[in-house]
Amino acid sequence: MATEILCVWIGAFITLCCFSFLYKDNPFYRFAESLFVGVSAGYYLSVVYFHQVLKPNLLAKLFPTFFNVGEAAKVAPDYWLIIPGFLGCLMLLRFSQKLAWVSRFTVAFVMGVSTGLTIVTSAQQYLIPQIAKAIKPIFIYGDIGQSISNTVLVVGSIACLFYFFFSTEHRGPVYGNLAKIGIWFLMISFGASFGATVMGRISLLIGRFAFLLHDWLHII
Amino acid sequence: MDIFLKLKNLDRRWVYVFVALSVILPMVFKFELPIYPGKAVMGVYNTIDTLPEGSRVFLSFDFDPAAESELGPGATAIFVHMFRRNIKPIVGCNWPVGNEIAEKCLTEAKKIHLDTYDSYLNNNKLVKNCIREPKNGTDYVILGYKPGGIIHVKNLCTDFMGPYPQDKDGTPTVNMPIFKTASGNRFSMNDIALIISYTAGTNGIESFISVEGDHKRPMAAGCTSVNIPRFTTYLQTGQLVGMIGGLPGAAEYEKLVDHKGEGRAGMAPQSIAHLIIMIFIILGNLAFIAENRKVSKSKLKKE
């Protein structure tokens, strides 16, 4: 029970320290900031990177007898994992001035895999569906409202794409006007997503104040 | 005009103070703003209100605790409405922990129903056969979570007993009165009067929409505020009869069933904070206009 109360009090103190950032930089904020950075870095190092990634994905598979119990300990080690382990160790050569260049192999491998993956996934999951989304019948018999809406969608998508052209200036009767319409659509979209986010942000603030007023001070 | 000019260089910390107050004061003093249910919520309410007594409605809880604060209050309000109308909810889940939240909402709804039963009875606002204390298996049932998403929904269209031989607590469903059909056939989606899914992500109402050719039932959705734009399309096409969007939707439904729950409690700080931000936008613009005028005036003088 005592630990729970302690936890609430620490939480309330840290919360107030963080809020004090809004006034100006002050020792309380600086204290909370340093503690937060330190604790979160420590948390990521030990819990996330070691216990959640490195141990189950590498160590437990390379040394099952040491990191597992029961049935799982009897599984044969997966020696393929020596390769990423080795590549990972190469990164540590950055500590040395002379051998730092060796870590390039690791960087090169990471870059190759992630770019290769990006090419295919971004084409498949985003590019093509977004193109398909912009194709809508612009005239539907007997439904003027929907026809107008679809026209807006199609014209808007095309105009915004024109805005992103790099090899010509935003000038000329056709191109200049299309790019301008594109900017209008972009602005409407920015405004809409800005406005839509406000609700979520206020909810977060309500949540924080509820913690202070209810869990800590028991006012409400 | 000078006030507006000063406003232009208003310290941002004043804005912060107003935002903080706009959230804290409504939370502490718990006042309420008038809430007018919108079209989307009225769609759900009217559909349930016009269903014949004793109809069975399938509710799918397709969310997890992260979305509970947004979807829970709306679900509770709908349960209350159903109990008052003697409509029998059948609850399923496409997300693993949905049934626990469903149980929580049901318990709360039963409590609200019991508390308000007498006053509603006296005012003749209840249907004839309204049950004071709804019973599991007769007046409602929670079937629990079944994996498979769309495939699972497809199976439900033809038969409920197949995917759900037992309810969440292990009671066999075959003999439950709630699953009795007039014709004596297997209980299927055809015996359901309305489908409502509370959706937080995938495997929600869209699973039902995509097999709508098979069940041909009216559908409604409850969704998190993030998903409102996404489901609006289905409202426009008429695939959904209504939608309860986020906490505001829940607040509107709570208003319709005359209950003061979390939804309505959250609306005051939410609305006031929005209002404050909008007022600041207007003030900012007034300041801008005032400044422009001053600049043009001083230009004139120079000339």
Added chain:
Amino acid sequence: MSVLWRPSRGLFFLFIMALCLVSTVALYAQSEVMPVQNPTVTESVTSENSAEINNIKNAENKLDSKESNLSEKALSEGAEAMASSEDSIESLNSDSNKAPKIPQKPYYFESSRSSTLAVILVLLIFVAYYTFQAQRGREMFIRRISGLSAIEDAVGRATEMGRGVLYVPGIMDMDDIQTIAGVTILGHVARKTAEYDTDLYSPMTRSFVMSVAQEVVKQAYMEKGRIDAYRPDRINYLTDDQFGYVAGVGGIMMRDKPAACFYLGTFYAESLILAETGNSIGAIQIAGTAEPSQIPFFVAACDYTLIGEELFAASAYLSKNPREVGSLKGQDMVKIVIIAAIVFGTILVTLSKTPVGERLGFATAATTFMEFLK
């Protein structure tokens, strides 16, 4: 050193490499033992479906993890999430409607992904063609991108004021292309700070990005002959946690008061915290991201914002390297192709909805076209 890219030799080299690769792959594939499968009809259906379900679940898990990590992200991502999830559901639907088919032979090419291949090939052809053209000395024009032109002024102003420059290459790891673009631009900014002898601060949220960025900045200072001024400890790691990092950077901003702040890369909720803090200390701010949900906040609070694709054009714009400029031209051409496809598809779909069009067979054409885009 540009063996790979001297046109004639480079091409030949690449060709040989590709040949080697293909033959290795073929040999590797040959050596595999094909599992003998006699799937019954029902089994094959369920396995197919369950694979689909797994796909959806994966997508969902991704969404979830995103949401839990950066729970705000989903807030304004409705449209995007809709597109992908709708798509997967529709594809699943169409799949389950099809008659169950037994794969006669395990196939080598995933033909359901052929439209993706087509798109990539079109892009590759255009980009490669214009890259070669540019390399041969054809002049290519890039329009002015004000946000990028402002970078030099911003660094100059920081020098005049005797204050530093802060650079944030996003909060994601090196496997994110926006981070790579951000680190590349960091190289250009570092060249400027080396030239003007201005302090460059770049706190990092990922250690891998930190180590790559140190290398990039070191290279930039070396090129300008100012290796003595290179300070690796200013490109330091803070923490992996999104908000822990923002707290740290916010503190640095409040205390060191950099005169110019650059935020170029992937950003989520922290975008506005960074931009507003930067604004409150009166810094010139240049931001750029391709996250549609965060662009509005940068537009509202920064002096210049690179919107979406402009972030990727930055490297070409700043380096004026003809090869990179050529690839931009190639991208533009692909955009024309996409616009043409949208116009064509719209006409087709519109005609197919009219009574006349339906009779003339536009309906089937439209369905085929949309099927290709799935």
Added chain:
Amino acid sequence: MLFVKRTLPLLITFVSGIIMIVAFFSGPALPRIKSLEEIFPQWIQIIMTFTMILGAFSLIRFNFQKIARKQNGWGYSIVLLVGFFGMATLGMVSGSWAKFDPEIKENSTFMCLAENKLTAVEVNIKSIETTKDGGKIITVENKIPDKDGNVFTRKVSTDRLKTPIMSKISILQQVLFEGVFKSAQSTMFALLAFFVASASFRAFRIKSKEAGLLMFSAFIVMLGNVPLGNMVSKLWTWLPFIGKYLDIVVIKEWIISYPSSAAQSAILIGAMLGYISSSLKIIFGVERSHLGGEG
């Protein structure tokens, strides 16, 4: 040597990139290549954890230098390092270590952590069941009756059962996690509500037609998101002729689903073209600044 230092890394990038693309398009007849599609990203994840050591080293050195040189604010560096080492040690120790964890047997005594991991009670192990996937479900019974005098049994998973010392460590870690990490995280997130307000106060001024559109759509969406929107729409129904069509919520939804959605997809299309062509440039070695200099 130049080949090893410069060309080999480019070759590695090229080959691994092409392999990923080939893996994506290969069918089930090539299971080994297909499997690379999942194996390689896992490897990347493993490799990236190693660099955490570099990061931790950078953090420690940076702050040690500050303390050693007694630079401005060196006291905060001590706080940071204490937080870092404290959390790292607690996190390392409190995770599961198969070799050292005591075996859970029936009728033995353990400390059972509460669900929020902030308290622990002494329990007796009643029975152990093994689930299909190899996990264990353990039924435990309270040793000491709770304040109402009830002894109850419940089912828990293995990770909640600890030895007395370990339970103390876990609780301490949880206090740090909940009290500092979680509350600081959600407070920083909540600061956004203030920043949204101040940014909109400053930025939404109608300086031009474009800025006007920006403000207009933000205003409508903000209004439509809360009950205020319905209130305003109610007021407008009194307007003759057009009144009933001016439903703010409907207008808001239209803006989000058509003009805004059009711009969003155009941004995404452009961004994806940028993604793909940047990736192509890296795979083919046009862009190579990330590999560093010649040295």
